[in-house]
Amino acid sequence: MSKLNPYKKLVFQNIENALSDLNAEDKGCYFICNCPECNQHEAFMYKNNKHFIQCNRENYCGSRMILEFHEKGNMSAYEQEIEKQYPNLTIEQRQALDWSNRVFSYAKNYFKSEALDHGYRGLSKQTTRGFVADLQDEAIVQHVFQKAEPLLNKNYANNSWMCKRNLMFPLYGEDHTLDRVLLRSSIDENLDPKEIQLIFNPSKETRDFFMDIPQDAENVVVSESILDALSFREIDKNVGIMALTGATKTRQIKDYLAEHKEQFANKHLLIAMDDDQAGWKATRDIVNTIEDDGVGENWSVFDYTSETKDANENLQQNRKAFTKAYNQMAARTKQHERMMAIEHEP
Known part of the structure; x- marks a missing residue:
């Protein structure tokens, strides 16, 4: 592992082989798997981001790994699924939805968060993990709004009041695709209202x-x-x-x-x-x-x-x-x- 890539890489033929080899157990929006490092059945992999797996035993293992697949066709399976399920989305919107799905999943699992790590509103990071993405900085929030503009039909990137809302709670539908995002702020907790909702999937009635x-x-x-x-x-x-x-x-x-x-x-x-x-x-x-x-x-x-x-x-x-x-x-x-x-x- 290099300093530029701190995560071990695991290579499988395809996602099906990975789930089989890791003894994956379906838990709804995620899988519980055998950790490749400590062999305990306590690693998790989110369905909307199957390229990352992390051991839940933070004090004993906590290993984080990147999954790669030989069969490149599987790399676009998620995009194909979105196209099939949401034909009314434009290509630009499908790309934005896919990107948003991936960035929120990555942020929840891999971004360091001073707010969440020290207990946000009485909640430990073990509790908030998997539910909250802390984008930490207004510039990162601004970038997310820029990329998601085709879905939101509005440009929030230049709105500092919105860009201060660094805590994002992604909400997924039964098909495990992103539906809505709830936004709060740890940068400025005096923002009013404290919580804002944005619909990220304009093609259907989103789960609320x-x-x-x-x-x-x-x-x-x-x-x-x-x-x-x-x-x-x-x-x-x-x-x-x-x-x-x-x-x-x-x-x-x-x-x-x-x-x-x-x-x-x-x-x-x-x-x-x-x-x-x-x-x-x-x-x-x-x-x-x-x-x-x-x-x-x-x-x-x-x-x-x-x-x-x-x-x-x-x-x-x-x-x-x-x-x-x-x-x-x-x-x-x-x-x-x-x-x-x-x-x-x-």
Whole structure:
């Protein structure tokens, strides 16, 4: 390895061989693989960026590797997939979408981030990894806006107010292509509004909620924002998360719950909207869907502590109380499941 290229290079015939050799396990938007360095089944590879793999055991291995393939035809498979799925995009837009997908994936995994590494809003970098790309500098954000202009249909590159938003939360559709990006700032946290949304795929109705649910998750949190959802992931690494991009945007997440209710058959749904009028309305809307469509076997509404109104505020102000409240909820859920099992015993 040279100083110019600090990552080990792995060469495979094609992506199929790589997934087979690495014992890849499909986890939705990413694969869990055997690490080529330490041989532990704890390396991850994102589906929208199959040229990079990183070991998750940072304190023991943490190796990062670049994948290359002999069959060059596979190099453009992603571009061909986009062209097939989104024929209404122009060539320029498809190229911009592909580039954006790659740069966000790379930034999430390989950019150093002072804001995220030191704990952003109470969240460790282990929690934010895979969800946040810190572009760090206004010049880099400006470059991203320049490249993405065909998709955005607007030039934000010369808008300093937008270019200060260095934290980007990419949001992917069920096809694993980029749909939206939420933008926040660690350069200037006084920017108002704190969060901006941009649609990066103008060819369809884009998904407006985040979702990451491990197969063996017992609890799934439905929250009002990605930061609130990640606050629960901070205290329970295996909790499933579904996060709105605003209290009024409940239609798509309700449709998903109703259409995929088998996915939640053995899970407890924890509704954790903001403790305000908009949050209460969103809670009612989602609970009505859960009950009317028979989604999951049980659900509850999370009670915040310390007079806080959302999960991230609760985590930051009183982490101990927040953790205790969540663990008590989880214990009640297990007790309820045991009682239900006894009642159904022959």
